[in-house]
Amino acid sequence: MHDVNYHHHHELNQHEFLGCCKDCRRSLEIIKPHIMAFARKIKEYDDAALRALHPDDLYRLFLILDDLAHMDAGEHLAGLILDEPEIKETLPMIRGYYDTFFSIHEVHLAEKLLQTSAPWATLKSFPLYPRYEALVKNQIELNKLKRGSRLAFIGCGPVPSSIILLNHLAGIRAVGLDISRDSVALSRQVVRRLGLEKEIEIVHGDETLLTEMDWDTILVAAMAMPKKRIFGNLRRIMQEKGKTDARVFYRTYTGMRAILHAPVTDDEIEGFTIVGRFFPMGRVNNTVVVAKLEE
Structure with a gap:
């Protein structure tokens, strides 16, 4: 035992x-x-x-x-x-x-x-919820995201907490992408259970699907891998769609928090320039980074 x-x-x-x-x-x-x-x-x-x-x-x-x-x-x-x-x-x-x-x-x-019969109360009572909320508030503060804008989230997982809270706190509409069919199935059910199916769409696939989608901003999950391929595809897609001024948020690990996950390297985000960082406070694990295409 x-x-x-x-x-x-x-x-x-x-x-x-x-x-x-x-x-x-x-x-x-x-x-x-x-x-x-x-x-x-x-x-x-x-x-x-x-x-x-x-x-x-x-x-x-x-x-x-x-x-x-x-x-x-x-x-x-x-x-x-x-x-x-x-x-x-x-x-x-x-x-x-x-x-x-x-x-x-x-x-x-x-x-x-x-x-549960009370999904929002259950979500907010979950032990890690305050961290998700603080992380999303950092992201909103870092880039002044506009209500009604559309965000694409790469690697949304079975509970797309980031886009749920971005919608809940700032009225951001979103599409979540994940390569796991099981995660996508659960994520769609969770979104419906929270009554957000008109605000949040969940799609099975990787970042290459962004070629066919409408979005204003991109968020790359900390555990979405491999970063080098993802950012390489994002660079190409942003150039092809003429969205060269769009911002890409990604999450990484700094200081002792890097014991949890390998930090994102400069090589992995080749072709992008970092324009902002928001270091974690309290028990939040991720550093939020904002990048744009190099000119």
């Missing part, structure tokens, strides 16, 4: 580990055992074991990693920690777990929304 109440979760003291610490090596020595212990813990769980967990246990396991991602480390110290050879070797496994957690978590949420 797996014990998700992992004791290191309680031993990691935020005050021991300061972003402006003069002795970065000492800070590395403090944080490294916690990362390595989590890596050993997660090694016990294959995909089937994670999917077999009760949602509450799955979430508790996620919070252990989440605490590591939200240590108050500056960019230099975070880079030192994540480049340490033993830690670096564990990152693919840790990041793979993070991706798997979210794929399972979103299906759990979709199923709850489809079963």
Whole structure:
């Protein structure tokens, strides 16, 4: 039996580990055992074991990693920690777990929304809802999105929280795209359950479908992959459609949050120029970046 109440979760003291610490090596020595212990813990769980967990246990396991991602480390110290050879070797496994957690978590949420008699209340009571809301508010603030404009969301997943909240908070109409037929089927049901089917369309396919669609702005999900192909296609489509002034939002991971997922690189967004960044506050994981085509 797996014990998700992992004791290191309680031993990691935020005050021991300061972003402006003069002795970065000492800070590395403090944080490294916690990362390595989590890596050993997660090694016990294959995909089937994670999917077999009760949602509450799955979430508790996620919070252990989440605490590591939200240590108050500056960019230099975070880079030192994540480049340490033993830690670096564990990152693919840790990041793979993070991706798997979210794929399972979103299906759990979709199923709850489809079963409840109060879908909006259920959505807002979900533990990660405040993060989604804060992330979307950051995005609205960053680019002053106009009510009634149309946004294309690449990699919307089974619960397209971003476009649900963009519509709810700012009146943004949207089309969500996903390459998973199962995700698309669930997403369509969730949108209908929330009464947003006139505002949000869900389509099966990748970013190449944007050639045939009407949109003003593009949002690329943090887990939509591979980024290099996506941005290469977006560059071509934007040029062909004459939308060279359109903005592309994407989400990436900075500082210690990069333990969760590999950051988007300059090579992956070749042909685009970054025109704005909004770094996460509190428990939000994603940095929101705005890019436009290079002139």
